[in-house]
Amino acid sequence: MLRYPLVTLAVAALGLPLSTAPAQAAPEMPAVAGWSTPAPAPTGCTTSMEWIYDGVNYYYGRGKVQCTTGRYRVKIQCRNQQTGVGYVIYGGTAVNAPGTATATCYVGNVAEKVYPVEDPLPTGVTTGCAPWIEWVHEGSNHYYGRGRVQCDTGRYQVKINCRNLQTGVAYVVYGGQVVTAPDTATTTCYSGNVAESVEALPQ
Known part of the structure; x- marks a missing residue:
């Protein structure tokens, strides 16, 4: 006389467990505190x-x-x-x-x-740059073009395109100092020369 039901013997012969725990759901990712969609x-x-x-x-x-x-x-x-x-x-x-x-x-x-x-303001980029040109007089004969640029964010220096009106030769001058927004970066053309355009160079 068999001491175990046939089904039990078949399961044991196949190496299957007699009972299986219910499957567990994947854990939920915790919410990130303070996170919001950028405007x-x-x-x-x-x-x-x-x-x-x-x-x-x-x-x-x-x-x-x-x-x-x-x-x-x-x-x-x-x-x-x-x-x-x-x-x-x-x-x-x-x-x-x-x-x-x-x-x-x-x-x-x-x-x-x-x-x-x-x-x-956004972060990690240079944005909102406002360039302008000035005509500077110092003394009776010392005059020159000056370029300035100011941005809302980022780090940058100024670049101005200058021209010698007597010779017609154009050249570029870079501001040596890198500034952080909202500071203004400034540089000048050579004496007697005009600034024709100004731009910001992100750093």
Whole structure:
């Protein structure tokens, strides 16, 4: 007389276990704390400049930017027309599209160009570069072109394309110092020569 059922003997002969534990589900990946999808860069941006009078002698340039998507601030490139020196001013408050971001130059100075600035700023890249040219006078006969560039992010130096107007010869000058945003990188042409274009060189 058999002491075990035939099914039990067959399972044992095949080397199979008599019982199998239920399959376990793969463990779930833990959520990454603080992770979020980066906000898209602003698009569909329209810029404008105004010349504002406020009182008898109080006047200044104002820049505005409005975009169709994204979050942004405004940056304006200004110039003191008495000295010829340019500079950059950021609007302090970021707005969501389609809001209008606004900033003004110092009193008596004009706005020459307006830029939208992504908020928050991207990292690991050089972005939002504003180049400009100045004509510098020192003394009665010492004058030259100067190039400057200022960016929102990254590290960079300035490169200017210069020309000797007497000979017509063009040449390039690199700024020796690498700066970190939002600092301004500056270099000059040789005495008596003009700057024709300016660009930022990411480092």
